[in-house]
Amino acid sequence: MNPILVLGGGPAGLSAAAELAALGAPALLVERENYLGGNPKRWHYSLLAPDLKPAEEILGALLSKVEGNPKVDLRLSTTLSKAERSESGYLVTLKSADAVETRAVSAVVLATGFDHFDSRRKFEYGYGRFPDVLDFKELEAMIHDDRVVRPSDGKPPRRIAWILCVGSRDIQVGNPWCCRLGCAVSIKQAVEVRQKHPEIDAYVYYMDIRTYGLWEDLYWKSMQEYGVKFIRGRIGQITMAEGGSRLLATGEDTILSRPTEVPFDMIVLASGMEPGVGTKEAAALFAAPVGPEGFLSPSLSDLNPVDSGIPGLFYAGAATGPKAIPDAVTEGMGAALRAYQYARR
Amino acid sequence: MNPILVLGGGPAGLSAAAELAALGAPALLVERENYLGGNPKRWHYSLLAPDLKPAEEILGALLSKVEGNPKVDLRLSTTLSKAERSESGYLVTLKSADAVETRAVSAVVLATGFDHFDSRRKFEYGYGRFPDVLDFKELEAMIHDDRVVRPSDGKPPRRIAWILCVGSRDIQVGNPWCCRLGCAVSIKQAVEVRQKHPEIDAYVYYMDIRTYGLWEDLYWKSMQEYGVKFIRGRIGQITMAEGGSRLLATGEDTILSRPTEVPFDMIVLASGMEPGVGTKEAAALFAAPVGPEGFLSPSLSDLNPVDSGIPGLFYAGAATGPKAIPDAVTEGMGAALRAYQYARR
Numbered sequence: 001m002n003p004i005l006v007l008g009g010g011p012a013g014l015s016a017a018a019e020l021a022a023l024g025a026p027a028l029l030v031e032r033e034n035y036l037g038g039n040p041k042r043w044h045y046s047l048l049a050p051d052l053k054p055a056e057e058i059l060g061a062l063l064s065k066v067e068g069n070p071k072v073d074l075r076l077s078t079t080l081s082k083a084e085r086s087e088s089g090y091l092v093t094l095k096s097a098d099a100v101e102t103r104a105v106s107a108v109v110l111a112t113g114f115d116h117f118d119s120r121r122k123f124e125y126g127y128g129r130f131p132d133v134l135d136f137k138e139l140e141a142m143i144h145d146d147r148v149v150r151p152s153d154g155k156p157p158r159r160i161a162w163i164l165c166v167g168s169r170d171i172q173v174g175n176p177w178c179c180r181l182g183c184a185v186s187i188k189q190a191v192e193v194r195q196k197h198p199e200i201d202a203y204v205y206y207m208d209i210r211t212y213g214l215w216e217d218l219y220w221k222s223m224q225e226y227g228v229k230f231i232r233g234r235i236g237q238i239t240m241a242e243g244g245s246r247l248l249a250t251g252e253d254t255i256l257s258r259p260t261e262v263p264f265d266m267i268v269l270a271s272g273m274e275p276g277v278g279t280k281e282a283a284a285l286f287a288a289p290v291g292p293e294g295f296l297s298p299s300l301s302d303l304n305p306v307d308s309g310i311p312g313l314f315y316a317g318a319a320t321g322p323k324a325i326p327d328a329v330t331e332g333m334g335a336a337l338r339a340y341q342y343a344r345r
Numbered sequence: 346m347n348p349i350l351v352l353g354g355g356p357a358g359l360s361a362a363a364e365l366a367a368l369g370a371p372a373l374l375v376e377r378e379n380y381l382g383g384n385p386k387r388w389h390y391s392l393l394a395p396d397l398k399p400a401e402e403i404l405g406a407l408l409s410k411v412e413g414n415p416k417v418d419l420r421l422s423t424t425l426s427k428a429e430r431s432e433s434g435y436l437v438t439l440k441s442a443d444a445v446e447t448r449a450v451s452a453v454v455l456a457t458g459f460d461h462f463d464s465r466r467k468f469e470y471g472y473g474r475f476p477d478v479l480d481f482k483e484l485e486a487m488i489h490d491d492r493v494v495r496p497s498d499g500k501p502p503r504r505i506a507w508i509l510c511v512g513s514r515d516i517q518v519g520n521p522w523c524c525r526l527g528c529a530v531s532i533k534q535a536v537e538v539r540q541k542h543p544e545i546d547a548y549v550y551y552m553d554i555r556t557y558g559l560w561e562d563l564y565w566k567s568m569q570e571y572g573v574k575f576i577r578g579r580i581g582q583i584t585m586a587e588g589g590s591r592l593l594a595t596g597e598d599t600i601l602s603r604p605t606e607v608p609f610d611m612i613v614l615a616s617g618m619e620p621g622v623g624t625k626e627a628a629a630l631f632a633a634p635v636g637p638e639g640f641l642s643p644s645l646s647d648l649n650p651v652d653s654g655i656p657g658l659f660y661a662g663a664a665t666g667p668k669a670i671p672d673a674v675t676e677g678m679g680a681a682l683r684a685y686q687y688a689r690r
Binding site for chain 1: 368407559
């Protein structure tokens with residue numbers, strides 16, 4: 001059997017490659033970066049919501065099944081430059097710094113994932129201009145290193161705000177969809193901060209709190225056990241106050257129906273999820289349909305998000321829309337199964 | 346290979362049985378009811394949120410892979426009365442009206458699903474006492490039959506309210522978790538009603554609107570294209586008004602911070618999801634750990650919701666928590682894959 005191409009080495013791709021190998025099918029795992037692990041690795045995710053399991057442990061479980069596995073031909077720092085349907089699957093051209101190679105593969109799993117919204121595009125929040133306005137990925141690394149301080153002066157903050165839906169549910173920036181994870185991850189961060197530093201006040205500005213399903217437990221606990229405060233409202237602007245030593249969040253409290261203007265030492269932006277660069281490239285290479293949001297559109301024949309409707313092409317993970325890691329891992333299994341069935345048909 | 350037991354014939358179980366058969370593994374599909382299709386079939390789900398695909402079409406795709414499949418030994422109206430670990434998997438005792446049978450199976454997939462919250466338990470809403478207070482499952486059937494009328498007098502309603510989170514996010518009734526689907530399904534129903542009957546006003550009472558991910562599109566459209574109105578607030582009580590000809594919803598509008606009391610012709614309750622009877626029974630039979638909510642707790646070794654942590658035992662669908670059909674179907678694939686690997690180890 002020719003190998004099955006898995007494009008993308010994040011949680012979904014790792015899961016797909018691991019399952020293919022377990023089924024005895026050769027996998028060709030191609031990742032554009034020089035490391036495996038996708039966004040969780042890139043941004044040093046610390047503990048994962050809602051169970052506070054260490055991201056490294058979860059990724060480690062997946063990586064150990066893939067790295068060194070004789071059934072997995074692993075290509076880092078490699079992209080796809082061409083893909084062509086063939087009778088037995090696809091002919092794909094792999095491109096790395098030192099080689100261009102064309103390979104016959106028997107099926108393809110696209111696990112090309114998402115990119116975080118670039119918070120600089122939300123200009124009025126001052127990200128990239130005000131050092132104490134952070135993206136929540138940056139706070140994630142700070143929490144991981146147990147060093148939550150203001151980048152401007154290295155001092156511990158007394159009061160932190162999280163602003164949800166930055167680059168999500170926002171028609172102005174062209175991203176009307178919800179990122180599915182910003183609420184849970186922000187609340188998780190607020191809980192972690194309050195656990196270790198009860199002297200820091202934590203405020204969360206939200207439109208709707210979307211800790212769906214059993215994640216709701218995290219939301220309750222954050223209020224009742226950790227005293228995280230929630231303010232329903234949209235922050236319109238962040239400015240510098242007190243001679244540049246603090247930040248001022250201005251907006252509307254939609255519960256109290258009045259303007260709000262509150263000083264903070266640090267403000268954390270929950271940046272949304274967009275189709276990844278690799279997802280856009282793959283959609284073009286494989287002529288795969290995308291929805292209005294730019295994510296790959298599955299065929300949904302039985303509602304599963306894995307079948308593309310194109311012979312030999314399968315999807316896993318956030319390439320088809322914002323997704324939590326458990327779903328990405330499960331879809332990796334589903335895509336591996338379908339690709340395996342196709343390859344041995 | 347001894348067959349792999351799939352317990353539960355809803356979307357997750359159908360998916361698991363279909364995938365096992367496709368892998369060439371014999372499946373023993375056991376369902377307590379006398380039909381396949383689970384809750385979508387039981388409650389006559391009409392069009393599914395958010396894509397408005399007919400539930401029958403989706404179920405049909407799954408059913409056609411299972412019914413009449415020589416690899417699937419299908420047992421309707423059958424329950425499990427005993428389960429015992431054996432060297433090669435499990436010994437399970439099946440019980441139906443006319444037979445008790447013990448079978449050796451090589452692995453087990455629990456796809457025992459959820460039950461809808463019984464809205465009568467939310468006594469103050471009058472469900473079961475006031476004929477025009479419906480559960481949203483009942484409206485689903487009305488929409489399916491294109492006959493949206495008041496049960497009390499058969500007249501078309503002029504004004505309908507949906508109350509979200511009935512038996513969800515509610516500590517009083519002991520269900521603090523979120524059902525994950527009540528928002529999307531209610532909004533979908535409001536859109537369907539407004540599409541066909543633009544003269545009917547549609548109001549949705551909510552705490553948070555949780556149309557997560559790409560489902561957000563449905564929420565926007567419901568407001569902008571279909572004029573569905575959203576009121577943030579909790580209805581405390583429903584009473585009869587105008588001599589019994591209308592319903593009165595009393596509560597608090599938490600945006601306007603004032604009491605609200607609005608008459609409606611019909612009120613629809615978005616009833617939550619609880620662990621199914623079959624899920625509770627299976628947890629006991631297999632000594633499988635459950636979380637505080639009563640759903641099965643996966644081991645989450647790599648965050649996937651499929652591995653139980655118990656040898657030979659795997660989970661799929663809403664047995665591990667409230668879940669949409671696409672996720673249930675995908676988990677059916679994952680569980681089939683894992684069970685297959687275990688059975689052929």
